[in-house]
Amino acid sequence: MNFWYDPVNFIAHWLTSLLTGWGVAGWIASVIIQLIGVVLLISLMMVFDIFLVWVERKVVARFQDRLGPNRVGPFGIFQPFADIIKLIIKEDITPAGADKVVYNLAPILSMMSVLLLWAIIPLAPVIFGVDLNVGALYIVAAGSIGTLSIIMAAWSSNNKYALIGAFRQVAVLISFEIPMIATMLIPTILAGSMGMNEIVQGQQTVWYVVLAPMAAIIFMIAAIAELGRSPFDLNEAESEIVAGFHIEYTGMKFGLFFAGELLHAFTFGGFWAILFLGGYHFFGLENLGPLVAVIILLAKAMFGYWVIMWIKYTMMRIRIDHMLAFNWKFLTPLAFVLLMLTALMNTLLRGTSTGVYILGMLLTNVLLGWIIVEILRGYSRGERQKTEGVAPATATAHR
């Protein structure tokens, strides 16, 4: 067993022989090794989270035509450490009348729901937490724990505005889960399994973004709504000016919410990369070794995170009733129609050659997109005529 080609098993075997050499029983040694693996993954992710704060601030600065932090360390790379030190030494205030246990539990649950997701991400063909065969649903389950933490935070703050912000945020979260599940089912259909490992392995020949581009777009929109980022961020700026459900949180607890949101965004960039952009596949480069595959996946996840940041810093915020109408009247029916069409075309084209298959699926998506654009154009033309009274004959007939 080689370290370069199978690092996790190599280290696990070495540790097992070390521990049993010290006289530890076999099953205790395996439990300890699994615990070490879990702690290592969580620590790596939290340290990476600090790096994400720097990336976020640099990217937002460039989008806004300025430089970003560049004083603390080369290119401002030590800025997040300064931020964290500031957050830790802040005064820790608990509002009067707050429910103490629930108040302190909410940021922990929020961070937990993000870290749980890293258990199923296949970083390389041999480096992954667990090969769960219901991975796609597990993502939604971890998201619902995050939803729970929002309600807990708002309720225990003893603050009306936090509660209103949380109600709206939770309504958006549970509404946008439906197009997310429907579009996550499309790579499931194409790969034949809900497990993340099988979905990545099914993209060896062609990435699913070529076979189902509309699904990738709808998944990205639903994921941004699930994250609570702009343009769906009722939370941070609605409840007007005050900070939504985490108004009453100070210091490191707020830091947990904030850093948790950034890590959540990066994780969903990673899932977009796994589900649609081919995971760790990159024209055969991943066969060089598992660590190369990890770097490829993290690079694609960073690209997905950059797309999410791009959308955040370009678009304006959407009002709550527009947001919900957009979901229920447009995105959900579209996602279901897309699911049915993809399943139908997959069954019809299953036996044909690869080229015909790719072309067939791509054309289906393009056709559906064109039909949707035509419907939207007709609808907006009707709305425009109603408000401007362009056609005099119909205006007099209506009034």
Added chain:
Amino acid sequence: MIPLSWYLIISAALFSIGLFGVLSRKNAVAILLGIELMLNAANINLVSFWRYGDISQMAGQVFAVIVFAVAASEVAVGLALVISVYRRRNTVIADDLDLMKW
């Protein structure tokens, strides 16, 4: 290994606790919480009988999925009723909803 009796004991205990909740809570929403506990106890029974019987017979799991759907729809309609009652009578204490008593 774990015998089947352990699962059945847990689900019987959960069912009894849910029954206690339904019988002795005043708030209508709390009564619905007890009903949820009873439904979960029944589901544990179904799934453990599937696992300890013939694994290839999917009837146990299908029944559990249908119970999920029924529980979800019952909670939705029940809570809608409770909210509607609150709007009319400004209370959800079960004892105070006695308009039809003589």
Added chain:
Amino acid sequence: MTAMQIFFLIVGLVILGSALMVVTTHNLIHAALWLIVTLFGVAVLYAILNASFLAVVQVVVYIGAIAILFIFAVMLTRKEIRDHGPQLNSGWWLNVIIALLTFGGLLWMLQSWNGFSKTAADFPSSYDAVGQLGKALISPDAFVLPFEVASVLLLAALVGAVYIAFNPHSGDFRK
């Protein structure tokens, strides 16, 4: 006592302990949160039983939807944040006796069944339980009819809940 049995006992204690807290705690929001702990324990139980799909669906449906619905309902049906007054009926000791009798009766009935202490068959690791469940739910000689009826039931519940909770005096339904 193998490790699995110890783990099972811990999960069982968590489930029963949090269920007791659900039915006895004074603060109703805390009762809903204890219900979430119970539901999570039941999901872990499903995972021990190798029903992984049901475990994840339990978290998504029960915790992600039903428990949140309960918390919203508790928040919307009160004038003040605190619960006041007694939360249990005055004859609650009688209900304890009834619950204990139910538990005892169920166990006594199950004792006489000869399969009560059977142990589980091994679960073959290549058995695709999720795929088999999917096939059973949609194949015509399996359970497609209950599946379709369940979806009609969900549609009826959706329409019914919206209609019952609809408030004609509130808000702006401009469109």
